[in-house]
Amino acid sequence: MSLSTAEALTDALREEARRLLAEGTVAVVVGWEAGRFPNQTTPAFISDPEQAQRLVYGDYCVNTLAKYALGEKAAGKVAVCVRGCDSRGINRMIADNQLLRDEVYLLGLPCSGMKDPATGSLLMKCRTCTEHDAVTYDVLLGPATAAGHDGASADSSAGDSEHVSDEQRFTAVLGIEEMAPEKRRALFDAAFNKCIRCYACRKSCPCCTCRECFVDQLRAGWQGKQNNLAENRFYNITRVFHIGDRCIECGECERACPMGLPLMALNRKMVKDLKSLFNADDAGMTEENSAALGRYDLGDLEEFM
Amino acid sequence: MSRIGVFICHCGSNIGATVDVPKVVEAARTLPHVVYADDNKYTCSDPGQQSIRDAIEEHDLDRIVIASCSPRMHELTFRKMLHQTRINPYLLEIANIREQCSWVHKDIEAGTAKAIDLVRMAAAKIDRDTPLYTTTIPVNKRALVIGGGIAGMQAALDIADAGYPVTLVEKEPSLGGKMVMLDKTFPTMDCSACICTPKMAEVGTHPRIEVRTCAEVEKVAGYVGNFEVTIREAPKHVDYELCTGCGLCESKCPTKITSEFDQGLGKRKAIYKPFAQAVPSKPTIDAAHCRKINEGKCGVCEKLCPTGAIRFDDEEKRSTETYGAIIVAIGYQLIDWADLYGEYGGRVASPNVITGLQFERLVNASGPTEGHIQRPSDGTEPKSVVIVKCVGSRDPHKGKAYCSRACCMYGAKHAHQYLDKVPDGRCYVFYMDVRTPGKGYDEFYMNTQRDGAVYLRGRVSKIYEQGGKLVCLGEDTLAGATVQVEADLVVLETAMVPADDADRLGSMLGVTRDKDLWLSEAHPKLRPVETNSGGVYLAGTCQGPKDIPDTVAQASAAAMKVCILFSKDELESNAMIAGSDVGLCNGCGACVAICPYQAVTLEEVTRRENSVMVTRTVSNVNPGLCQGCGACTVACKPGAMDLKGFSDEQIMREVEALCL
Known part of the structure; x- marks a missing residue:
């Protein structure tokens, strides 16, 4: 995704997280924050609205977050940032009776595939992904990626990974x-x-x-x-x-x-x-x-x- | 520390000839926790059982391994024996060294080594056995009989006469099944309707039998003693409370349709009774063909009905009731020969090629020709008839490999009936073998030959029309020559095959089907009317081809089994059922989804875990519903669900005993 898209999404995510925590809708927000090395991110667990600005979103948010919801739900309702993979993980755990839909608040994020911080190339798991965007969410923080890793336009040169064939x-x-x-x-x-x-x-x-x-x-x-x-x-x-x-x-x-x-x-x-x-x-x-x-x-x- | 006793059986020479039993005893004595091992000529005999009881006392055994025949044979025998000791009857393992060892091997050395392996596995498993206990479940003393043919009727009458209420479900509008379509019954030639319709009337008026026609079993839940059965009744469009069965509606109905009862040779109306002596003796409307229902016009029956019993808006009814036992008596159908035998004309065969059941209607005095044998094509009397036996039977390439059992006799009956009614006619019977085991059966066949029927040993290879005649090409294998017979009428004695519903009902009731989809009895010799599903019994041809005497005998046998079940107020439940370890269960519900008996449910529990009180969802097994099939134990990924008597741990120890 372009730098401006990433920044816009990060701003929207921080604002939504701060609001949810401040209003007491959720007890914790699960997202990503910057790591110690360039382009590296690490899962973040934010329970203080003042800390919401630590959250980031971009091309290097490699961790799928769904599983973290289980560990956090004891504290109260959990807001989880979800793309295709995260949201399907949430659905999986609901289907397996491990989680109730009411226990999570899903922040939908568009995704055009994540990159390896070390090489800058698209992650293997994203190359074969069939569902980049969230399949379920409570709020959508940015427009769905109609096509492509570059996200912005729907022209024919992009969009390969949106429709991964069998x-x-x-x-x-x-x-x-x-x-x-x-x-x-x-x-x-x-x-x-x-x-x-x-x-x-x-x-x-x-x-x-x-x-x-x-x-x-x-x-x-x-x-x-x-x-x-x-x-x-x-x-x-x-x-x-x-x-x-x-x-x-x-x-x-x-x-x-x-x-x-x-x-x-x-x-x-x-x-x-x-x-x-x-x-x-x-x-x-x-x-x-x-x-x-x-x-x-x-x-x-x-x-x- | 367990104290295991091992008892190894010679079973005469059944085991002793292929397994060196003393050597197995010696090996058993070296196994961990085995404190006593001995052999016995016949362990199941009285002295054999006594020696086990003595050893238990003398050596203070707390569990035993018996190496003998299959557990299906004698596990129950030995469990009953343990009831007389202080050992829990489930602290018993059977090592099958007969069916799975001595009977399938010839080499003593290899057989002995395998027997030792089997004993070692059983000893490893029993070390982890725990005492199991049964509970009691109530018996609902009402029987359900599915199918209202001669088998279903006989079974229903016997149970009802014994004093228990019965519901009889029949999918057609009348009781009677196939038997009531037949003209005469071999070998005594008494009129089929004359002996069948009194039974129908008796069933219809019996105070303890409730007959439901146009009805099918839609769903079965529950277990022996407590089946929850949903019965669906198709709309009859006639209010049976009001209808007097006067028949005015039927006589004035303008729509004529091919009669199923007359096997397509006659006509019936859209509002009809399938035949004159039908029970219940009241008409139903065939909604698919009724003008009023389909086009909105007509309604003659409604205008004429003196009691106002017609209900064009009648709807399907469903009811769920509880029964203690179920008898399946859904009968058979004839194989669809036209698809299989193109050489006899197949789908475009001459109308003068008919089945045996069609011949029955043709020769019947109340049939479409009033008992005159006439060719369906032009109504003339056939002067030459060919009867072909084994059409679809004993023909593994085209039809079924099995013998349909009744065709030799009714083939002979048809020949006799034809020659009786057309004295100047000629009758040829093509046969492979003539099988007439039964009281008075062979005498009947001999009489038919004396009547003048010509028996030709061979199959018919082709039937075609030429100059208004049917030319049958075949072989006379006794003369070693091909033969060509010109016939006016050909009767195919076609194979019996399972009813359409057999597969669906079988899987719904948990009754296995054999390769031809006949419902399987629990044991071919010793449990011929029971099934592997507790409380479900078989009667008549749904279990395999048979004639009327055998059908009636089996129906009464099934009824007897139901009466035995009903003679008790409570049943002992199965002890070897599934159980869930709450600590391991994560409540995923895989067990609930996979259980064929709806025996597993999810429930909330509050318990102390890691010093904290938590409320979680976990699975719970109903001991009455669980049949111990073990499906849930393999579906359970957390390993919380275990089958008592076959726990994961026991199986692992068994595998280790063999492999490590």
């Missing part, structure tokens, strides 16, 4: 599907070998809302504590199966991963298969839970019976 969305999956099984195994073994099981993927995921994760359930003993390929493989594959039919494709797990694991390729394989097998809807577009693997229907296939 082919673009599943490029990585298709590439891996085409590989020979041995090559595919080698690829994932190499990736899982790097995993340090820091669980940043779990922490950032709006689908991961269990009170005690399966990896910590020692009595059942699903997951060993060893850091080796077998345990890492088990963790990463089980994680995908737990979120597979609910993944909103925000890409936050892959962005948060310090070891660069291709987590979204795994997630999207599930998404793609569920789409073709069950005609599953994209997750998080509404507050309804449409998880394909979590329903019983008289019309379900019973090929095994």
Whole structure:
């Protein structure tokens, strides 16, 4: 987005946050503030109206904020800045009964894709994003991005990322599907070998809302504590199966991963298969839970019976 | 620390021949927490059970593993045995070393190793077993019978005569089903209507039977003893309270439609009774064909009706009632041969190619031809008839692989009836085999041959019209020659297939279907009328092809099972049901959405967590509704939902015992 757009949006956001806090509509506003390094931002939690001017919005607000609403809601109503990914995360948590719509106040922001502060290029998660703008909000702080990363005009040269085709969305999956099984195994073994099981993927995921994760359930003993390929493989594959039919494709797990694991390729394989097998809807577009693997229907296939 | 006893059964030579039992005993003695292990020739026998009871006392056992046959065979036997000891009956694990080991292996060494693995798994699992307890649930002593054919009627009468109220649901306007369409019944040749219609009248007037026609079961919730059933009744457009069944409306109705009851060979009116002896003996309006309902004109029936019973604005009715048991008796239909057998003319076949059921109407005195056998095309009497058996049956490539059981006999009956009515006619029967097991059946078949029916062993490969005749090409495999027979009429004895509703009803009631969609009994030999769904029983041809005597016998058997259920005031609930760990449950509701029995609900709890009182939403299982299927336990991502007796922890220990 252009510098002037970013500044205008930042001003609107600060003003709205100050008003909401001053009027007592919300107890806390979750947004972004400037970090220590150029172009770097960090999630901000503002509860004092005087501090609202710390908030910023621009091309480098890389964190998806939805999950933070859970941690803040004990203090009262939470205002959350939402773009496509954040809003779908909120919907996801409402569908999973983790959050009530009344517990959040959503500040809709237009988005034209975020950039990597280190390189200035569009983030991988934004390149394959299908919904840049918020799918639900209480107030919209700027015009929706009709097209393009530059946001301003709707001319034909821009706008690629607004309409990401399924082919673009599943490029990585298709590439891996085409590989020979041995090559595919080698690829994932190499990736899982790097995993340090820091669980940043779990922490950032709006689908991961269990009170005690399966990896910590020692009595059942699903997951060993060893850091080796077998345990890492088990963790990463089980994680995908737990979120597979609910993944909103925000890409936050892959962005948060310090070891660069291709987590979204795994997630999207599930998404793609569920789409073709069950005609599953994209997750998080509404507050309804449409998880394909979590329903019983008289019309379900019973090929095994 | 648990004290496990392991008992390994030889089952005569069933297990003993393929598994070295003493070696398994020796291995069992080395397993953790196993304090006693022994073998037995027949563990399920009285002395076998006594030795287990003795060992429990002598060695102070607190749980036992029995390595024997499938748990489906004897788990209940051994649980009953534990009732006589101080051990909770659920502190029992069965290691199946017969069906899953000795019966499927030949090699003693490999079989023994596998048996040891299975015992090790069971011992690891039982170490984590906990005592389980049942509760009691009330029984609602009212039965629902779905289907008003001979099976449904017989079952309803038996239950009602035993003193329990019954609701009989029939989707057609009259009771009777297929049997009442038949002319005569083999082998005694008594008139079908003469023995069927008295049953219909008895059902219709029985003080404890409520008949609902034009009705279908729309929804079933609940469980054995307490089914909540929603019944939908299509509008009849006639007020049965007022209607006297005088028939004036039917005689004056100007619209004539092809009669379903006469299998398309006769006509009926838009306001009609399907046949003269219908029960209830009152007409219904076929809304799809009524001029008044569709075009707003006519209304003759309304003007003529002496009691003012016509209701053009009648609407669908729905009611939900509670029943303790359900008998499914939805019968069969005939296979749609035209799509499968193009060589017999398929969809453009001659009208003179008819099915056996059409022949029944043709030969029936109250049928469209008043019992005169006439060709549908021109009304002339056929001088030559070909009967083709196994059309769609025993033909896995085109139709069904199974034998429809009744066709050999009614094929012989049709030949006999034809030769009786047309003494100078010729009758040829193409057959693959003649199967006549039954009292007086083979004698009947022999008589038909003596009547002059010519039996040709082979299939008919083609039927086509030539010069007003139907040419049947076939093979006489006994003579080793191809044959060509010219016929005036061809009767196809077509296969029985499940009713259209079988699949829908089956999945609604939790009754499995076999590969051909027949509803499956719980055990093919020992539980022929029960299903795997508690409180749901099968009667008649919905379970598989059968003739009238077998149908009636099965219907009475199903009724008996219902009476046994109703003889108790309370039922014991299943102890092996799901339960939720409130601490782990995050209230996502995945269990609620996936439960086929509506047994899981979300509720708010206030509890102390990390020294703080919190109110959260968590899941709750109704022990009466839960059938222990385990669907929720796999849908539960937080791992809060567990199946008692099959907890995650138990399964993990079992897997570890095998793999580590």
